[in-house]
Amino acid sequence: MAALAPLLAALLVAAAAASAQAEPAGAPDQCTPDVLSRIAFGAGVGSYQTEGSAQGRAPTIWDTFSAASPSKIADGSNAKVAADFVRRYKGDVQLMRQLKMKHFRFSISWARLLPGAKSGSAPDAAAAAYYSSLIDELLAAGIQPLVVLYQWDLPQSLQDDYDGFLSPKIVPDFVHFADTAFRLFGDRVKTWLTFIEPAVFCNQQYGSGIWAPGVANGEAGRFACGKHVLLAHAAAAAAYNSKYRAAQNGALSFSTLVTWAEPASGSEEDAAAAQNKLDADVGWFLDPIFKGDYPASLRAAKGDALPPFTPSEAASLRGSLDFVAANCFTARFVSAGDAGKPGAWRESKVSPVNGSAVGAASGLAWLDVAPWGQGRALAYLQMRYGDPQLFISSSGVMAPGENKLQGAAALKDAFRTDYYRSYLNEVCRAARGGARVIGWSAWSFMDAWEWTEGFNTKFGIVHVDYSSPSLERAPKASALWLAANVFSRGAPAVAHAA
Numbered sequence: 001m002a003a004l005a006p007l008l009a010a011l012l013v014a015a016a017a018a019s020a021q022a023e024p025a026g027a028p029d030q031c032t033p034d035v036l037s038r039i040a041f042g043a044g045v046g047s048y049q050t051e052g053s054a055q056g057r058a059p060t061i062w063d064t065f066s067a068a069s070p071s072k073i074a075d076g077s078n079a080k081v082a083a084d085f086v087r088r089y090k091g092d093v094q095l096m097r098q099l100k101m102k103h104f105r106f107s108i109s110w111a112r113l114l115p116g117a118k119s120g121s122a123p124d125a126a127a128a129a130y131y132s133s134l135i136d137e138l139l140a141a142g143i144q145p146l147v148v149l150y151q152w153d154l155p156q157s158l159q160d161d162y163d164g165f166l167s168p169k170i171v172p173d174f175v176h177f178a179d180t181a182f183r184l185f186g187d188r189v190k191t192w193l194t195f196i197e198p199a200v201f202c203n204q205q206y207g208s209g210i211w212a213p214g215v216a217n218g219e220a221g222r223f224a225c226g227k228h229v230l231l232a233h234a235a236a237a238a239a240y241n242s243k244y245r246a247a248q249n250g251a252l253s254f255s256t257l258v259t260w261a262e263p264a265s266g267s268e269e270d271a272a273a274a275q276n277k278l279d280a281d282v283g284w285f286l287d288p289i290f291k292g293d294y295p296a297s298l299r300a301a302k303g304d305a306l307p308p309f310t311p312s313e314a315a316s317l318r319g320s321l322d323f324v325a326a327n328c329f330t331a332r333f334v335s336a337g338d339a340g341k342p343g344a345w346r347e348s349k350v351s352p353v354n355g356s357a358v359g360a361a362s363g364l365a366w367l368d369v370a371p372w373g374q375g376r377a378l379a380y381l382q383m384r385y386g387d388p389q390l391f392i393s394s395s396g397v398m399a400p401g402e403n404k405l406q407g408a409a410a411l412k413d414a415f416r417t418d419y420y421r422s423y424l425n426e427v428c429r430a431a432r433g434g435a436r437v438i439g440w441s442a443w444s445f446m447d448a449w450e451w452t453e454g455f456n457t458k459f460g461i462v463h464v465d466y467s468s469p470s471l472e473r474a475p476k477a478s479a480l481w482l483a484a485n486v487f488s489r490g491a492p493a494v495a496h497a498a
């Protein structure tokens with residue numbers, strides 16, 4: 001890091017000069033200074049994907065899964081070392097400071113903070129000291145710590161004891177984890193996300209089983225998981241409200257993946273089909289919070305497979321989000337599915353009507369570049385959920401072929417810069433139009449271990465050379481562009497409504 005600092009400073013000066021000269025390289029048109037100044041911009045990454053130091057925590061479901069089935073990880077790798085963040089965080093925080101990031105969104109490893117995992121278990125002193133020090137380093141560097149509690153790394157013991165999120169027993173254990181984090185860190189942490197993309201992890205961890213812990217319980221599995229995630233979130237929010245909110249004055253949400261569903265034609269059937277997809281992906285989690293129950297189309301489609309809420313459970317969910325956190329990456333065209341089948345839809349990346357694509361291909365099959373879809377998604381959230389404060393909690397991409405690049409070539413990510421310019425333009429357009437956008441996080445701060453993709457998927461604005469023993473970090477061109485045009489011009493911290 002010491003050697004990197006002067007180089008980085010020189011690069012930042014050069015990037016600022018370049019952006020001052022060449023207008024197209026500068027901030028997106030819609031991102032005028034007053035709009036930028038309302039939004040806190042930063043970047044994030046998950047604990048399991050970066051921390052390493054696996055010996056310093058209890059095992060998680062991903063340790064078990066990657067050891068038992070390396071063939072299910074694209075490159076056969078594991079995250080025992082990952083980016084070695086636990087030992088290198090001080091240098092990384094200095095890099096964040098030089099990039100002028102205003103927040104860093106990271107998750108806390110449940111298995112590290114609470115090796116016993118369960119309600120009543122004591123925090124590990126070294127883990128508590130580590131997270132506390134990370135938070136202090138960030139604050140000293142002028143960077144807001146934005147903390148996620150669960151990004152997919154369940155302690156293995158909870159899976160072994162009662163099948164993790166398939167059981168209501170997860171609720172008090174999660175509340176203990178959340179309460180411990182609020183108690184230890186809430187004096188300094190003001191923005192919390194209890195969960196990242198519940199629909200995604202419930203589908204993949206307990207529905208299809210393609211992710212750890214590999215439980216393929218189909219609809220019953222994913223909907224049981226979903227219900228317990230919602231109840232765990234609500235109970236954690238209730239603990240925050242009763243014990244911490246008055247003194248700590250923070251805000252809570254969970255992040256929701258919003259893949260925009262564009263009707264494939266002007267027909268009523270296609271409009272209804274697109275709404276069915278939004279209900280199934282987004283309404284599954286946000287409607288119970290804002291409207292008191294699952295969307296009607298999801299109820300009609302799933303019947304008894306969707307476990308209902310008792311009146312007191314429903315009451316606990318109402319109003320348990322202080323803001324809406326949305327992860328927006330791409331869009332789909334949607335047309336009517338099987339006639340007569342309630343809640344059905346068909347989706348594609350290419351319009352069945354005129355053959356045009358939602359956007360250009362990226363380095364990821366599921367992620368085509370569709371900034372227009374993000375714009376519509378933000379307008380939808382604003383309208384459907386009563387104009388909440390909005391936080392874009394993940395935005396990012398991998399360039400085609402980026403994972404094959406090495407050395408200086410790996411830092412030239414003009415594709416990512418273009419992606420960010422077009423997506424940020426839509427965020428700023430929404431904010432100019434009155435959407436209450438308070439924050440935006442790039443996904444991800446650094447190249448990391450991306451679950452079943454291993455190290456084959458690169459989302460980072462900072463490159464990590466996983467072939468070098470020192471796991472050398474270097475900012476990509478996109479990081480320098482964000483620093484000069486976005487990070488440095490935004491609000492100093494996320495401003496939550498009182």
Ligand SMILES: *[C@@H]1O[C@H](CO)[C@@H](O)[C@H](O)[C@H]1NC(C)=O
Nearest residue numbers: 263264265333351353354356
């Ligand atoms: C093609 O159709 C889609 C809907 O299926 C529409 O959103 C898009 O604007 C159309 N593109 C062109 C070039 O007409």
